[in-house]
Amino acid sequence: MTSRNYLLKTIGGNIRRNFWLMILFFLAFLVVMPASTLTALDGAKYIDTTNFTVNMTNTFIQCIRSSLVQVIVAGCGALAALSVFFYLYSQEKTDFYHSLPMRREGLFMAQFLSGFSLFLIPYVLNLLLTLAIGLVYGAVNQTALSILVIHTLLAVIYFLAIYGAAVLAILLTGNLFTGTLGFMTLMFYGPILYMTFTRLNARFFETIVQEMDYDFGIFLSPLIAYISGGTVDWTWKSLCIYFLYGVVLALVVILADILVYRIRPSESFHKAIAFKKLEPVIKVCGILPLSLLCALYFSGYMYNQFFWMVIGAVVLTLIFSMIFDFLCNMDIRMALKPKVSTGVILAVLILILGGYRTDITGVDTFLPDEEKVASMSLYLPSVSGQFQYPESSVTESPTYTTFSLNQWVEDFQEIYALAEKSVEYVRDHEAYASDVQSLRENGDPEQTMVMIYIGYHMKSGQDVYRMYYIPETEELVENIGRVYDTWEYREKILPTSYIDTEKIENIYTYSFTESGKALTLSDENQERLLKTYQEELENMTFDQSRREKQVGWLELQEKAEPEISAMGYSVNSTYTYSYNLPVYASFEKTRAMLEKLGNPMADSIEPDQVESILLSRYSYESGEEQYLEKEYRTEEDIEKLLAQATFRDERFTVGSHVNYQVSCEITWKDSKKDKIAFYIFEDSSLTDILEQLNQGNTD
Template identity: 25%
Template sequence: MIFNRLFCNRGILFQNFRQHGWIGILYLITLLFSLPLHIGTEYRDLPQQITSLFQANGEVQILFAITFPVAAGIFLFRYVQSGAPSDLFHSLPLRRKHLLTVNLLTGFIMILLPIWITTAITGWVWAALDQPAFIFGGSSIWMWGLSMSIYSLFMFMLTVVVGMCIGQSVLQGLTVYALLLLPVVVWFIFSLHLQHYLLGYPYDEIGRNAEKISLVLRMASISGAPVIGWELIIYSILTLLFIPLSYVFYAKRQVESATQAVTFTLVKPIFRFGLMFTLVLIGGAYFTIIAPRGSSGWGIFGYILGGIVGYIGAEMIIRKTWLIWSSKLLPKFALYGIVAGLILYVPVANWNGYVIRVPELNKVNSIKLGGERYTYTNGVSLKVDDGPFYLSDSEYMKAVIALHQKIVDSDLSLLDDPINPGMRNDEYVFINYKLDNGKVMKRKYYIPEAEFRQELMTLKQTQDYKRVAYDTYKLEEDALSIGIRSTISPYLKVYISNPQQVREFKELLKQDIMDQTYEEQRSPWQSFAIAEMNQDSSSNDPFQPKEMWNFEIKPSYDRVLDWLKENKLYEQLEFSVDEVASAQFVKQEVNSPGNPQLLYPQSEYVDGNATGNKQVATKNKKIISQLLKRQRSGYQTERDTIYQIKLNVTQGENIYMILKEEDLTEEMKAILAGQ
């Protein structure tokens, strides 16, 4: 009786549902529309196999899960944020723990009841459908209900705890979402700071990991990234932790703190420094990005400006006035500034040894080059096991360590802006060391190829490097068929399905790839064709019946090209000169120091005369034949002269390509000079 009368006071319960029950009703309606109605009315000719119900309109479901519980937390505890209601509720013959319990109970009912009603109706729809658009198991339904319950309760309890520390409802809501985004913003921008001032910092995978630590960003990835156990466990632990915290904070909160921005004196310096440091990072990142190349002063100015704006903004929010000047203002700002400066400086200081650290060969188990790989299976993006990519061949590891040591010993400057590397730094190196102690050491660099040519050549000519870099290990696996399409025209294609021919082609292609010289690997010329290897699929999704791997067929792959000619396939991929009526040339000048431009075939330069330069046309079959045999791949540069070229074909789509001025043959130069 005492529990029902005090902790579950019926009067307050009924009042809460009468006043705020609309939140639960709206939550139920939106969930019903976003899941069971969507599943029941969706039509597909071929049903989609899914492993999670979040793959069916999951973005909308998460949007509701991070908004309605927050609204419930704000409205149910509105009485602690407003003066008169706060005095009224706290004058009732109930202790604070009684008020908190009954309001928490109300919130739990308004959140969980709509979720589990939706779960039950979804199960009924799943059982009743004869021709469903989505195929999934019964466990997926219960997993959806459990996940949505955990997400929603986490958002509700976070809102309640924040409300105990914040005295204004609007600021409470803003703070909830700020806290969800703050770890991502700080991590992202601080990583940007580390990359700019710490040579070799592996700024990688930020986007994917950020989506996992913020429910706000989870909306963008929930349909493609599965909900995994540790994610739910962490949110469950935080939710359970917030419950006793809310009782502790509420017990210590003063009634007079209603309408104040921050209710606890201890929270004020945390709020002040948090806002200030966030703006320090944002200001530094912004001015670093817009700074002219080679300038380091802009970033420092951005840090200082961000700190001033952040500190002043925090003071005005806390005091609820812009009249914040006092004798203590500058000493406090100086103290916060020193702390922020130390946080920024210590990780990038030279004395910590990060930049010059190169592991010894006898302390390295294996090495992988490159970042993480992902595959798309059953509509879900999954990380590929990187075990096979870690190699332990001594020649390969010595070459990697020698290159790393040369980078460390060089005068490679951070002022070249590794955040937006220009054309001087034209080689990408991402090293993953698996050490004897079980740790993984990562380093990432953009380096000038000319300065490290010898070390890069030694590394890239090793068999292990080629096997992983060009995925030749896949050529050792079984394949259903090989599809080959020309890079000049997508309409020129052939298929190899004979098992013997498939084996022969794979073996020859592997030999050509493994025999590449360093110069052939860096060749600027576009490939002759692309080979697509089709394998049996490990996916249950009928929309993904096969796994496909693409391999370039370069002009230097003599074995493969000879084999195609012997099997009467080469001529089916070769574009005939007779099908080209004429060729048009337009000069394009690039002169943008500090702002590298990506150059690639663009139709508007010829068809729309984007440069305004005079066009030169020719019907010379020799020149057209030369163009069909060599065309440059896209590349970046700050200063260069290229020619945008259009081949006018008699049937089908026209062909666009580019050549540098130095690529022109004598015949082409004569035609252009004559005009």
């Protein structure tokens, strides 16, 4: 009973001494919670009177989810820790507190709970005021109340984590300056470490798929995790992750605080770091990633030359080491003396850079044994990247690359053969990285390179992703064709696998002669048309898609319904989106149905309707860019060009017979008709015509 009374008296005394801070917290929360909610709700009642209740509720939810509240909570954690534990930076106050007839654990809990109370009381009061304002305006329903409860729990949990980290920074240091640096380190060291790792991978490894590097860095900082957890659109899974992470982190940090407080020397007030033995450990762990990250940015200005990266890393390590040693000892001569810790940093630095430079772990040549692979995925931008998909099928993936590489195929023998060719090419070309960089910057019209993304789902449960640039050869095209013609793979990449006919509101057709003409058809005819199209597209082989001309496309329009979060509120508003489906010359059933419906797609253009055809291209001969164009008006030239005409979108670019370097534009004899653009299949019949264009003849 005596201990409990003393604990309560200590907390009460601390609150009275820091009452000014509680008032400051109250005013800060008053501005970002009740005041902002009152202003927002009072303005929202005039915006949308047709959906008054929904509008008011959504406005109230937006106020609850304000990132400003999270910033204030984090700031309260840092200031509360500084307020109640600042005595550790003073000899007299430390001696006084440590002379009290209390165990260190009890003394710590009294101070810790005092700081927590300084935050909790003003936060709860403002929370109740905010709820009252929402009730007065009729903006609170079950969903809004659930979100309010969740944000309150998140605020309390992550306050404890941030507050505990701030206390730990104070316990490990002996003055305000290094304590502030320590707190910033605890908040951002994890993300910096993660950023250094990913940037090194991106700098040295050409086959790493950056899009598949999920941002785990947010869970390496309580501050960033809290802000992310409060602003993302929750699913039940994400909610559990953020709650579990916050609770575990808060418990770990608080237990670490108690342990460190028990053994912290009372005379630590005059030291930069409270524990002398921790100095070299903190120095190595802190300076190493910082030097590497700064060297990465520095070498970027020097054309990513490895020499300058090494020089930058070494020089920065020496500079940062001297600064660190000076801050710890406040002696310039001690800072200039060589230290073992500095040598350790330089040695590890050279090992890391050397390992990355030589790819000692074999990242770029990674190829697991086939029997260790459970399934594989393949994303070819030149194939599946040419398709367009219903938005609802890819919304759960951050990028289309992510969506494609998560389409796993169990019959993966041909994909594995493609991976073997890719890895073999990397192994046989020592200058692979510089070759890829040169291709990205300058291009090479004489050599077509194919981009290949490959995913391995290992039997161990691990997922590994790689990306390659390899030359387009007939052997490679045949390999890709065998992969495409495997139904398990083709089913996953064709847009028809994801179309829901009931969601389609309108269909428009585009062809050589008409653009954007709406189809007028019943639901039954619409379903029949799409099933017919689906059958013809899915039966088309890869070789057919390479050789056949495209005669138009179907534009499908769908209405996107609002996304509903785990809490039941809408994430966005309703809108309409569209996507295109290619129609080839051999789709006779689809074209016949379109003709009956009044939207024909002819497989060719009548030459007598064409006034002229303009060809244009860019030439890079002699290292200079030159724009070339020529207009063809003779009947013979027009007939030759129209015979090879294909519609320009949604065509596979790998192994294609289309000349993508030449742009074509038709001018009609009927001046009221708009000019249209197309591409051409290149064969011997167009040799003379293209030679005239390449000569720059504009007559």
